Amino acid sequence: MLAAIGVDSLQEIFDRQIPPAVRLGRALELPDGLGEADVYEHLRALAARNTSTEDELSFLGAGMYDHYVPALIDMLMERSEFLTPYTPYQPEISQGGLQVMFEYQTAICELTALPVSNASVYEGPSAVAAAGYLAKLHNQASRFVVSAGMHPHTIQTLRTTAHGYGMDVLEVPLRDGVTDPDAWARAIDGNTSAAIFAQPNFYGAVEDAAALSAAAKGAGNPVVIAQVDPIALGVLKAPGECGVDVAVGEGQPLGNRLDFGGPSFGFFAAREEYLRRMPGRIAGETVDVDGRRGFVLTLQTREQHIRREKATSNICTSQALNALAGVAYLTWLGRRGIVELGELLLARTHYARERLAGLPGVEKLHEQPVIREFALRLDGNVAAIRRRCAEQGVNPGVDVQALSGREEDRGVLLVAITERRSRADIDRLSDVLAAAVAAETDASVPA
């Protein structure tokens, strides 16, 4: 090979290109390479030091949920044909991936009752930020108004990116567990670029989405953006039916593993008028020279590789494989299944909330309807109570203040229910939590 290149040594190739001053004159200080079995053992040992949802009875949620991932999804994601290709730049040999995107877009449009969807963005919170950027491009107004009921990570992400292009972010507080409608209407005006809320909100409460949308439109002309939980959309009025312009969300609950937070995908759907400002890939239908139906990446003039500094987003690699899991999961659930699942979660979540709120030292944070998750206020130190539960193999949920850093969240526990948490599991949680709260109360009472 060297002879063909016309050099005497491999070194010569580098010597002729990299100036000595910037050459690394030493070996990298990294451990020696290992054989496959040893790497496996090392990574297995690390995994063993994590307590997964397989190792305890977990009620953690707050954006990512321990739903069952059907085995066929693993199989599909591990097929070389889906796992290893790049973005489908050559459509003739990428019809599989492109058709998956097209089907995925169809499923997201159905879920959200909105007419257009892209083929995925990174994940939930950054999807909201991406929607905000769409609003900025759309109306060049100066402020985002967001409900304080959004996930703290979402608000933080939105602030980070909005700061880049000089946009203000104004938070509207909650009242009785949901976005305060008066404050919401007051906050929105002609300078509001987007009005953004979560459905259900971070504390599990179902917002009156239609009312929020209408109020926003009444108070100005913002793009109304909702961050929605996709599983809840089996029973919940769809964003498209509530006057929402752009619906985005975290796709993990749809057939994606927890993976300590990623990779998953963000979904992004909108009204028709926003189509040409959407970020990311969009697959579209067309025909080949022989008239066969086929799919291509379309409307690429929105994208960075064509439009460069004028692109609607800088996104390039997104989350195609995770979106495949998403559409395969929705297909697996099916038209009836998604409704049944929603009803099951409603019933179990209601049961769990009532049962736990009946314990001494435990009360509901709010009375709003909940679907898959709910917030409680505990009489005692949440971290300490959670530690006591953990000793019993139960993770009772998220310590909200630890996540949000907000003083008003002190004592708040967020409990998530999935189809994997049976009534018996909920009863066990109830017993363990009751004991933990009682013990913590005793411990904190000076003798």
Added chain:
Amino acid sequence: MLAAIGVDSLQEIFDRQIPPAVRLGRALELPDGLGEADVYEHLRALAARNTSTEDELSFLGAGMYDHYVPALIDMLMERSEFLTPYTPYQPEISQGGLQVMFEYQTAICELTALPVSNASVYEGPSAVAAAGYLAKLHNQASRFVVSAGMHPHTIQTLRTTAHGYGMDVLEVPLRDGVTDPDAWARAIDGNTSAAIFAQPNFYGAVEDAAALSAAAKGAGNPVVIAQVDPIALGVLKAPGECGVDVAVGEGQPLGNRLDFGGPSFGFFAAREEYLRRMPGRIAGETVDVDGRRGFVLTLQTREQHIRREKATSNICTSQALNALAGVAYLTWLGRRGIVELGELLLARTHYARERLAGLPGVEKLHEQPVIREFALRLDGNVAAIRRRCAEQGVNPGVDVQALSGREEDRGVLLVAITERRSRADIDRLSDVLAAAVAAETDASVPA
């Protein structure tokens, strides 16, 4: 669908065919069906009640070994194209599976240095029985002479099947850990259909295969059959170089999981003259009508579906997928790797044997060379010693008497080494075993 069939109900289809007397007039008494997540949980709970080689430091062997199975093998075995087809009856759409068989046969011929191989039989012990049946068909003589150094399961399996067609089985005892050469020569005569030994033998010892073969041929005209460990063949003189006629063995060490004993595969190789008496599928090369190279199942006139009662075996479904794992593993090891692995096992096994035999109350069962496994004699109750080790998370090996039921195996422990058991692991075994033997000795000494 019923209208097309011309019946009024599904029931009618059965009523018209199954006499009432033999209809099951009730529901099956089985638990109700479960959703996928619940079945997963149930099977996971059962798995959790097994102590696997992932859960303890295990030196179990005696026919199946905890070698590392490379991840690419899982991927290949889970590909629909390999996992779900039937036996390749339609070669034009089964070239993948047929080529795998052809490559597998090539690899087995290379391993054994014998010119013909079939595409797999069930597993190790029944492979020996199948080889015995080949000998019976070949020479119609009346007796199998087998070394007592064969795996007890092998001898039992051979006896079970030989009894069916009225064949005697005569065991030749060991001397100094290997087949007694004098007894071997004495046992074999003109009525001996097959002379059968294991290499290495059940107690880990390397037999003088060439001498056993020559002695057998000298004393009669039996088919010489060796049951060989495939991993050991990286360093050990191959059966084909030792005068062996038929070499068979358990394929599990080649890229197959332990799976509590199956499925794995048995390999079966022989000299050319036995080709037309081989059991099972054989893939052969040919061309298609356009002259393209292709593969088919060949020499099918040996098989049950063509020859029925005159077939060389009744085998139909065998172990194609496991054989795929086998050839993929051998490919992964590669020409150099299989030798390196053999040398590593030799060195570690030697180290382990010397180290353990140096412990008080522990001695070598024999002084013969060993490759991957060795037998020790413990001063104390093996079951009790093993229990003590298990409490420390170490499984020191197989309690031979529990397996063989033979009185002379009392006190014998069989210790297997793989590339997954490092020197540090062996040192740990040594410490734990030393303590266990000492404790057992103390406990059994009357106070």
Added chain:
Amino acid sequence: MSPIDENHLHADPGIESHHPSSGANGSVPALVAAGVRASPLQLQAATTIFQKGAPGRRAFICPDVDVPVLDASEFLPERFRRSEGPRLPEVSEPEIVRHYVGISKRNFDLDSGFYPLGSCTMKHNPRLHERVAALPGHARLHPLQDPERAQGALELMWNLQGALSEISGLPHVSLQPSAGSHGELAGVLLTRAYHEDRGESRHKVLTPDTAHGTNPATVTMAGFEVVKVATNENGGVDIEDLRAKADTDVACLMLTNPNTLGLFDPNISQIAEIVHGVGATLYYDGANLNAVMGLSRPGDMGFDIVHFNLHKSFTQPHGGGGPGSGPIAVSDRVAPYLPVPVLTRREDGTFALDHDRPKSIGRLRGFHGNYGCFVRSYAYICSLGGDGLKDASEAAVLNANYLLARLRQHGVAEYLPLAYGDLCMHEFVLSGGPMKRELEIKTLDLAKRLLDFGFHPPTVYFPLLVEEALMVEPTETETKETLDAFADTIAAILREASDDPEIARGAPYSTPVRRLDEVLAAKQPVIRQALG
């Protein structure tokens, strides 16, 4: 990882040019003219892994020798050492992956299309089963682990035994046999032991002429003589012939019910009476169990011994020819002879393995049988439950009858009449005799032409007593749409043949290879890659 090695680095670029190419991309296919569709798979010459790679390439990285190394002959005397190692391939991991992924694409499979292979029960293989079988507690469990520390596995086996017992209507189960024919061998050896224990030596076993080849082959291997029983005009056992042949030399009658014609023998009780009347046992080949689960039980029909094909009725994937699993269930009188060990449940609910069975026929293989298959089939039974299994059989029979009805349409039935019967159970057998005579294409041609349409053909030329037989088993996991498409395709091929039979005779055209010369393969067997 990197396939670049010393040899390449310094090799003259020309030096390796004689090397066979590396997979899909390795060869420059003949350029095809514009507008002509080339099938890329056909353009790839089959190249084995032994023809790929280069000296020094590898995937496995051996752990360092971490113990003292002596003179090698200290470990193993020179005379026991191999002079030259086996000439295994020398390839990097990427090459291995591409090679096997590449050749996998030359396989048709159940996940890719309809596979109505009669007698094989090609039902969908749920992926859950692969997931649970791969759990380390199952997959990395050593077979000689102490039973006390393998209680989950033993419980699983116990539960599976119980389910198989309930489904078959026979009280005792052994999971040991490795596949159907291994189960047959076990069953016939049990029969031998049963008679021997009673001091009888019987030397004949009856099998109908419709029997699968493994039945007579098993009989011979178990040291018995095969006696064939005729089939009557309805496709069932010819009772008169049976009566004539059933004497006290007969050890056993082997039957499958429904039989290989897809027909349930209405005389089954009478048959059982005749066989039991002469003191013989009745053996049930369970390959066709998918027709009757929860509907009719072999034990209730009078069978003494049953084998199951977990890889058929209980959806263990076929793997291109295995693994399978062939458990057996038996009646009380045969139970004492079951293979060792026998799984038992102790008072305290724990499980143990009983080796102390003095009348046992012994072992049929190492360890406990194909446990990995048990896991999958047990998962299947848990998923479906009792009612689900019955639903599955009902749907299998419905699908078969619907497809049969569709194939009795004008344009098909004239050429491919149903061989026997009217309705069928889970499968049916057509005769290609009229087609051969009138359209001048054989069943083989029809089968090969089906390949061009993405269908796996039915089983062909079996059972032997049907001329140009075509044995169709759709299974319950196929949709009506698929059945319709298959029926339409058969009709279309027959129409095509009536225009021009050469098309079918030359088929297939679109497969990775076209019709292969099987005679050449058998005459000059090349069964391994020649190595340089």
Added chain:
Amino acid sequence: MSPIDENHLHADPGIESHHPSSGANGSVPALVAAGVRASPLQLQAATTIFQKGAPGRRAFICPDVDVPVLDASEFLPERFRRSEGPRLPEVSEPEIVRHYVGISKRNFDLDSGFYPLGSCTMKHNPRLHERVAALPGHARLHPLQDPERAQGALELMWNLQGALSEISGLPHVSLQPSAGSHGELAGVLLTRAYHEDRGESRHKVLTPDTAHGTNPATVTMAGFEVVKVATNENGGVDIEDLRAKADTDVACLMLTNPNTLGLFDPNISQIAEIVHGVGATLYYDGANLNAVMGLSRPGDMGFDIVHFNLHKSFTQPHGGGGPGSGPIAVSDRVAPYLPVPVLTRREDGTFALDHDRPKSIGRLRGFHGNYGCFVRSYAYICSLGGDGLKDASEAAVLNANYLLARLRQHGVAEYLPLAYGDLCMHEFVLSGGPMKRELEIKTLDLAKRLLDFGFHPPTVYFPLLVEEALMVEPTETETKETLDAFADTIAAILREASDDPEIARGAPYSTPVRRLDEVLAAKQPVIRQALG
């Protein structure tokens, strides 16, 4: 499981005949004439999952409602309820499997062949990585698990950060960004925070005209103005132009080195000096890191901020367009602004997440980043070790130069000259200008013709400043045989074009679909399946 349902049972057989067919087998393809090879994939009309199935079919079996059910509106008032559920597909599990397995076969992928897509580093994806990522301790770990009970995950992240730091020569790492362009956004926002913290408001960011599209797009999104820097005749940054544009309004210069021409900029130290001289930061687009691992470090070249593409250099599989992961490494002066949380190691060796970083730019997404990708890339780094990473880069550069040499042969170089330079790093860019003029085929035609030979084409029409660009990146995991075959195929296509350019212009012929009408797709966008 069974796709048979009530509806079907009683439906007239004709009723569903209007339903689209079920997958590979569902449609009766037009009968092809004998002797003509039809590509089976071309015969299948693309049918989406929404066009399959039938009412009532399903895969998911919902657990029973095991809690008291109230009046539904107790749970959720009617006005919040959806009137009609989403019209998701109604299909059984076997149909889902066949559908997606079927369409997967319409994809080309890295395990199936050579994929020299420039700038994308399509190196082999070892399967070990999928195995370890799937371990429940990683895959089922909730992101809000208490750090105390996720120490294995945090240690893995810590180790990965350390490795990336060592490889880049920059001391601080954040793993949070989701892909390369997300890393760019993080980096440019860091630059903004850095300047703002110093009381400066700079509004320009420089990018060379060879830059990847994400660079300028990012600049805009982060609220800066893009200023282009020219490329000199050697393919490097035009120093004079840079000097002219580098003023105190400039916040940052974004560069990749080697650049998108595959060339290492010999003036890199001088460039850094100029940029730092005006107080700006130097940003390293790490997409081309595969050329220099263990050989040269961005930190040592003077870069302040680097992003990595774990899905390129560190072999996280691309998944047909993600997931990826785009960690960043930064110098001390940029460190205070890193996204929260920052991973820290306590005295006792345990790990914690620090949210208390007052100067932080904040979060860029939820949770910790794409941890599943970290697992894979960390496994890769463990497998290769320091030396192995260097070997990988060396082999990548060797392979690129070898392939370049092979393409400079007679019959190719005349038509496809190297755009800039002489040697290259891990990739190189050819110009199809002469080919277009002399053979009358465009780079696009050459690319499409390659598809017929089982090769993925190189990146085309990028970088923009090269006429009819063809950007070739073979990576280190390809064999010499593959490179030779690719070079031979390019030569053969050019020869073919000199005989008849129409062939390439009409290509591809053998792919599941042929050239697609992209204009139509954009003009009348159909971006979802119309539902009945």
